[in-house]
Structure formats: structure tokens, C-alpha cells
Amino acid sequence: MTIGFDTELNSDLSPLFEPLTIRGMTIANRFTMAPMTRSFCPDNLPGDDVVDYYARRADGGTGLLITEAIGTDHPSAIGDTGLGEMNLPLFSGAETVSAWSRVADAVHAHGGHIIPQLWHQGPMRMPDGVNPAFSPSGRYGDPSKAADYYVEKAKIISASPMPVPSDEDIADVIASFGRAARDAVTAGFDGLALHGAHGYLIDSFLWAETNHRPAPWGGDAVTRTRFAVEVVKACRAELGEDRPLIFRFSQWKQQDFRARLASTPAELEAILGPIADAGVDLFDASVRYFNTPAFPQESELSLAGWAKKVTGKLSGAVGGIGIVKGMYDTVSAAAEASNNLGLLLKRFENGEFDIASVGRMILHDPQWVANVRRGEPLPPFDPDSLTRLT
Template sequence: MIADLKVPSPDELAPLFQPLSIRGLTIPNRMVMAPMTRSFCPDHIPGDDVAGYYERRAEGGTGLIITEAIGTDHPASVGDTGLGEDNLPLFNGKVTVDAWRKVVERVHAKGGKIVPQLWHQGPMRMPNDEAPAFSPSGIYGDPAKAAIYYADKARIISSAEMPVPTDEDIADVVAGFGRAARDAMAAGFDGLALHGAHGYLIDAFLWGETNRRNAPWGGDAVARTRFAVEVIKACRAEIGEDRPLIFRFSQWKQQEFRAKLAESPDELEAILGPLADAGVDLFDASVRFFNTPAFPDHGDLSLAGWARKLTGKMSGIVGGIGLLKGKYETDDSLSQASNNLGLLLDRFNKGEFDVALIGRAILQDPQWVNKARRGDPLPAFDPASVNLLT
């Protein structure tokens, strides 16, 4: 049983608490706070409560904080999550830059490092009066294949108008990512992360199910990387050569949990290679449970391990670290604590990844990294009782 795993000692865990330099940024350890959308930014603006939330994670020993996903200024960038679309943060000029600067300053004052994750919800965006959802080919995916957690959302989105964007429309979205990256740098962030996973817009261009376009924005697997490549280039131009750029990708989609972006390591290399060449420094390989082999017919290597092996870039492993189950593997998302850091350490010692991204565990307990480092008992995760701003 995973709950009965041998708990590594603090001395054994020491390699995970060594510094790491990613371009011009050095982080004090390999424990990274994963991006988690929480809808706590009224009028798209983070307040003092959000600043305190991230400040406490910096105090808790987290090596690098990746913020909740932040939308661009494109009208279709974000929609309702069920908690109100106005509660999702945006980069949209001076007011948003000033608000995020206060967050960054609070984190830096505690010795922390922080980067924002930029996104565009694309076909996963709930429709509203401002603009329809935005998908490469006007397709959500097959709503019949949506996981139970997204079934109602899938029916609403797929039944709404979703026009096919023009080439010019797509170029406008790319430019919006560049402007958001510029805003992020003006706010003082230490680098940048891009959300290219889970069926959102960048991923929707990568996935053949939602991108059925011809050139210049579609075609075979390599051709479908063009949108991601152009976004990466636009962001790199704004953040410069000294700051790191992190890219999240996934096999699974919210439209279809069993989906595969790549069926084999060769297919994955064809997709990740152009992204690496465009300027990605670290691939955040999102899976629901970190210890899952990505291509069982090709060995035990994790998705993060394959990303590192195929591109030569750094990688991050994520999914259920410190918990008994991965995300969405229980109906109520309740997960027992499990000190599975022995499994994590084993993959790290094999050279599969450079950083470990921890989500729900740090969401619930801002001191989780310090506790893990000391070998203290780790808490379970219960969304019904957690205070998302602790």
C-alpha cells in the first residue's frame, strides 16, 4: 500500500532541498508550489488577502511559487468557473500590474521567488455576453467523453456558438500573451509560466481533436505546435534572456481524461522539441499522479522524465505528491495524507526531474514544505474544510 511506504529521513531528502538555477533565477530548493485557480480576485484584481496567501507559502519554505492562472487582455481569455468570472485574475494594464506588484513584494520580502502562470481558457471557457468561447476549429471536443466533473460544463459550452477564428484573430491572441508577459515583468515577477495543458487554448492547438485547421496554424503534430511556439516567442521577447520560462503540458484533457497528446515518445519529442527550441527552460509535465509511467510499453519513466530526456531541458513532476491519490481519483477529492516522498526521491535520484510541483498539499498547509523537510507528519486534504486563504 502506498500509505505504508518507507518515510525518508531528512538527510535522505536533502538532495530535494539543494538550490537550482534556471537561467538567471536561483531557487533555494526543488519544492515548487503548483499553479491552482481559486477565483479569489474580485474585478480580476488580487487584494491583500491574495498577497498574504502567497506570502505565507514563501514563509513556509516553498522554493518557487507559481501563481494561479492569470488571463490575458483578450476578450475571450477567461469565463465563469462557477464562482464568478470576475473573480479570475487578469493582466490588463496598470491597475492589474500595481496589484500584482504588491503580491510580488510581499513574497520577495520573505525571501521567496514567484512567477505568474498565464492562460487563455480557449474551448474550456464558459460563454458570456462579451465573447463566445475560442477554439482553433470552433470545437470543444466530444462532450460525451467529458469526465463527470466537467459533464455539465461540457454540455453548456458545446451547445453554445463557438465560431472558427480567423488567422488574424489567432495572431491577436498571441499578441495578448506578449502584453501579459510585459505586464508581469512590470510587476516584478521572477520569470513566467504558461498553461499549455488540460484542454485550454494552447493545448487545444496542440491536440488534434480540437485543432483541425490547415496551415499556418494547423496540420500534423509539428505544425500544430505553431501557436504555442509563437506564444513562447512573444513572451520570451518580453521577459528577456535572464528570466526562466516554464511550460505546463499534459496528456489528459478536461474534455477527455483518456486523451493522449502523444501516443509514443517519438510523438512527444515531435511536439516538445519545437517548444524547447522556441525558448522553454522547464517543462511542467502535468499528470494526475506523479508516479505513473507515461508510456508503459517503453519502461517506467514518468512524463516529466520523458520531457527531460527528449528535450534536454529541465522538467517538473506533479500530481498527488504528499497525498494518497491523484487529483480527480476520488469522487469528493478527499485524499488521505501519504508520505510518498520516498517514491519522489527515487525518481529524482534517477534524474527524471529537476523540481517537484506540489498543489493541494500546499494549498491546505502553507508550512507543508518545512514539515516535509523536517520529517513531520503530513496532513490529509479535505476541500470541504480547507480555508483557501490560510
């Protein structure tokens, strides 16, 4: 039993502390720790410090933990991101399974649930002289549109050779996701999450700017979903029928914060529908601010709300929960806490989403969910917490 479940409940937010069943997994409340790259895995392996880091969040009452993104064993999957983010984890056989099983066991010992997020950096991977970045059409995007935070990285990647992968290359990457899903099951994780957002590989197949391929891997919005669909199927085959699969997607890309994956609800349905049918249980709609209307010409509904509406699947809200500034505004600056949980609750009770993913505030304070449960004042965000495992 975690501390968060033993504390007196703040009745104003009680709906957010109701359990939720996602396929065969039941979590105690609707708060999820969002996946956040930490770069504390030398030799690609989590150590005792990472084990304790996740265990503290389970002890703090977080209903579901989604790990930092973990690479597959494909040689092009992970590397230097160009932002000083090294020591990235991956799944690659027995040693990595054993290391991550210690994390899963520690979280379970506190009554929590945890799933890993799988990724392949795709066109966002910095070239290393051995493995080039991997993109469906050998494209990074338009470097002139890169967000300020990524300008230098965009210049380096776009100036480096990026071959167009063959059908065989693509099949090899899909197979690597299946192997990673199998490793996750063996390690004792409760389910799986896929990183299909922010300009990384899965997203680069979905996005017209980076996917200029003809069918079967490119073309219109529906045919561009084939890579995501095949990855989901490969993972679902290893997960079986009891473990849930979460899929993160976004409109914005690191290559272009103003990018739009879909301009209308109909376009969003065309993209998410085939992915939902392939075996996804919940769509994690990544936006910079959770309450931003996705299609303001239609309604005030958020991206998470539209994902739920057009697919009939569960959805998750993320972005700016409990804080007043966006992620790229707080990399080097403190940010006041924002008790925007009333707005979160209102949208939750309107049925827009089923879970609320919290990143920086749970990263900063392992007891954040327990404190919310008690109705205690929320601390400001300290950017130094980005560089250590609190």
C-alpha cells in the same frame, strides 16, 4: 530567510533541498507550489488576502511559487468556467501590475521566488452572450467523453456557437500573451509560466481533436505547435534573457481524461521540440499521479522524465505528491496524507525531473515544505481549504 530554510534538515530528503538555477533564477530547493485557480480576485485584482496567501507559502519554505492562472487582456481569455469559478485574475495594464507587484514584493520579502502562470481558457470558457469560447477550429471536443466533473459544462459549451477564429484573431491572442508577459516583468515577477495543458487554448492548438485547421496553424503534430511556439516567442521577447519560462503540458484534457497528446516518445519529441527551441527552460508535465509511466510499452519513465529526455530541458513532476487521491477525487472528500516522498526522491535521483510541484498539500498547509524538511508527520488534506485562503 524563511522558516523552512532555518529548520533542521531531514537528511533522508536532502537532495530535494538542494538549490537549482533555472536560467537567471536560483531557487533554494526543488519544491514548487503548483498553480491552482483560487477565484479570490474580485474585479480581477488580488487583494490583501491574496498577498498574504502567497507570502505564507514563501515563509513556509517553498522554493518557487507559481501563481494561480492569470488571464491575458484579450476579451475571450477568461470568464465563468462553469464550475463556480469567478473572480479570476488577469493582467491588463497599470492597475493589475500594481496589484500583482504587491504579491511579488511580499514573496521576495520572505526570501522566496514567484512567477505567474498565464492562460487563455480557449474552448473551456463558458459562453457569456458577449464573447464566445475560442478554439482553433471552433470545437470543444467530443462532449460524450468529458470527465464526470465536467459533463454539464461540456453540454453547454458544445451546444453554443463557437466561431472558427481568423488568422487575425489568432495574432491578436498571441499579442495579448506578449503584453501580459511585459506586465509580469513590470510587476517584478522572477519569470513566467504558460498554461499549455488540460484542454485550454494553447493545448487546444496542440491536440488533434480540437485543431482541424490546415497549415500554418494546424496539420500534423509539428505544425500544430506553431501557436504555442509563437506564444513562447512573444513572451520570451518581453522576458529577456535572464528570466526563466516554464511551459505546462499534459496528455489528459478536461474534455477527455483518456486523451493522448502523444502516443510514443517520438511523437512527444515532435511536439515539445519546437516549443523548447522557441525559448522554454522547463517543461511542467501535468499528470494525475507523478509516477505513472508515460509510455509503459517503452519503460517506467514518467511524462516528466520523457520531456527531459526528448528535449534536453529541465522538467517538473506534478500530481499526487504527498496525498493518496487525485484532484478530482478530493473536491468534496478528505484525503489521507501519503508519505510518497521516498518514491519521489528515488525518481528525482534517477534524473527524471528537476522540480516537484505540490498543489493541494501546500494549499492546505503553508508550512508543508518546512514540515517535510523537518521530517514531521504530514496532515491529511481538508477539502474545505479549497474554498478559503489558508
